[in-house]
Amino acid sequence: SSSDLNKVLTFTQEHYAKPDSQMFGAAKGKNIIVIHLESFQQFLINYRLDGKEVTPFLNSLYNDKSTYSFANFFNQVGQGKTSDAENMLETSIYGLPQGSLFSALGTDNTFQGAPAILNQKEGYSSAVFHGNKGSFWNRNSVYKNLGYQYFFDASYFNTTSNNLTEYGLKDKLLFHDSVKYLERLQQPFYAKFITVSNHFPYTIDQKNTDFKPANTGDSSVDNYFVTAHYLDQSVKEFFDYLKKSGLYDNSMIVLYGDHYGISNSRNLKLASLLGKSSSTWTDFDNTQLQRVPFMIHIPGQKNGGIQQQYGGEIDVLPTLLHLVGIDTSSYIQFGTDLFSKQHDQVVAFRNENFITPNYTVVDGNIYDNKTGLQITHPSTTLENKVKNESTKVNTELSLSDSLNNKNLLRFYVPNGFTPVNPQNYDYKNDFG
Numbered sequence: 001s002s003s004d005l006n007k008v009l010t011f012t013q014e015h016y017a018k019p020d021s022q023m024f025g026a027a028k029g030k031n032i033i034v035i036h037l038e039s040f041q042q043f044l045i046n047y048r049l050d051g052k053e054v055t056p057f058l059n060s061l062y063n064d065k066s067t068y069s070f071a072n073f074f075n076q077v078g079q080g081k082t083s084d085a086e087n088m089l090e091t092s093i094y095g096l097p098q099g100s101l102f103s104a105l106g107t108d109n110t111f112q113g114a115p116a117i118l119n120q121k122e123g124y125s126s127a128v129f130h131g132n133k134g135s136f137w138n139r140n141s142v143y144k145n146l147g148y149q150y151f152f153d154a155s156y157f158n159t160t161s162n163n164l165t166e167y168g169l170k171d172k173l174l175f176h177d178s179v180k181y182l183e184r185l186q187q188p189f190y191a192k193f194i195t196v197s198n199h200f201p202y203t204i205d206q207k208n209t210d211f212k213p214a215n216t217g218d219s220s221v222d223n224y225f226v227t228a229h230y231l232d233q234s235v236k237e238f239f240d241y242l243k244k245s246g247l248y249d250n251s252m253i254v255l256y257g258d259h260y261g262i263s264n265s266r267n268l269k270l271a272s273l274l275g276k277s278s279s280t281w282t283d284f285d286n287t288q289l290q291r292v293p294f295m296i297h298i299p300g301q302k303n304g305g306i307q308q309q310y311g312g313e314i315d316v317l318p319t320l321l322h323l324v325g326i327d328t329s330s331y332i333q334f335g336t337d338l339f340s341k342q343h344d345q346v347v348a349f350r351n352e353n354f355i356t357p358n359y360t361v362v363d364g365n366i367y368d369n370k371t372g373l374q375i376t377h378p379s380t381t382l383e384n385k386v387k388n389e390s391t392k393v394n395t396e397l398s399l400s401d402s403l404n405n406k407n408l409l410r411f412y413v414p415n416g417f418t419p420v421n422p423q424n425y426d427y428k429n430d431f432g
């Protein structure tokens with residue numbers, strides 16, 4: 001109803017964060033290439049296994065002045081995993097408390113997300129490249145509702161069994177075989193590449209890797225480093241293609257990890273590789289490991305570097321729209337621009353836990369980020385602060401749920417926005 005919608009609108013308008021004037025439009029007119037790093041956690045960045053860098057190329061990007069690299073960026077997915085990450089990045093609205101929003105509501109709900117906004121405001125074309133079946137996570141339907149013009153799914157690629165791992169086309173082949181399509185997209189374009197090779201159970205044939213696994217005894221932990229290394233090489237090759245094709249200089253390349261690769265129970269095996277002991281491992285440590293990479297690489301930019309502000313997947317859309325000079329004040333978005341002075345650094349997890357720059361709250365327990373120790377007797381000031389933040393987190397998540405479950409966006413048309421007509425799109429393999 002309109003009162004349900006108004007509650008959401010009031011909340012998101014009150015939390016709107018205005019863009020930083022230096023960053024607004026800093027990448028105006030550039031192609032946007034989003035690289036989804038499957039199951040990739042932040043701890044891999046700059047990590048050495050037996051003295052060997054696991055992801056040398058991503059490390060070089062992370063440490064490059066042309067990249068805004070976020071050291072405290074968190075995944076906020078629920079059970080919808082990849083699809084929840086995509087949903088947050090495309091719409092700045094949370095996934096569902098249970099299940100996947102793409103699967104449960106993606107066929108019928110109204111979306112006001114990145115491809116449509118970029119197209120309507122700045123004339124972007126749009127495409128997704130993914131080497132798995134288009135029906136996985138209901139993407140075929142959701143992408144039409146988002147206004148994606150092209151979806152290059154497995155049917156566009158040579159998927160003979162040698163070319164595949166468990167979740168689809170090997171990443172090197174995905175990038176290599178996509179360039180011919182990418183080059184023909186009308187510029188500026190918004191293009192997303194969803195990788196799959198670094199997906200549980202982390203298997204890649206010997207022929208495709210020279211990297212030695214760890215030896216914790218848990219084969220998925222051990223091989224995680226091997227497939228992460230393969231993903232790193234794949235991204236490097238893709239950058240080479242972009243440079244060769246001339247697209248590189250005119251593009252902003254965004255990389256993010258969607259969610260953890262190593263589960264909380266397996267973290268006990270991982271602990272020793274991180275210089276920690278499994279006997280003192282806590283919920284605090286599990287939460288710290290929910291960091292994933294978020295990097296915005298803008299060739300030619302020299303003022304990048306490592307950013308310390310806390311944020312998460314919900315914050316990506318307003319951040320990117322502001323970078324290409326699009327005003328976001330009329331959209332319903334729960335996240336805030338990471339570069340804004342008003343950016344909200346309370347990062348909500350889907351289960352109502354949250355993290356701030358100073359402390360981490362898990363099941364009502366407060367941990368000091370500096371020491372990792374639980375604050376068993378918080379001061380009244382801290383207690384009140386945590387109470388307020390926790391109220392805000394719960395309100396935000398439940399408003400997002402109400403918006404999604406009642407499909408409230410169908411009652412709201414942002415100023416100057418034309419609702420998406422999914423019938424305009426057809427992803428049959430006939431790209432001419």
Ligand code: GP9
Binds near residue numbers: 167
């Ligand atoms: C498959 C892929 C995997 O198409 O995106 O999704 P996940 O299992 O990580 O949610």
Ligand code: MN
Binds near residue numbers: 038081082083258
């Ligand atoms: Mn995933």
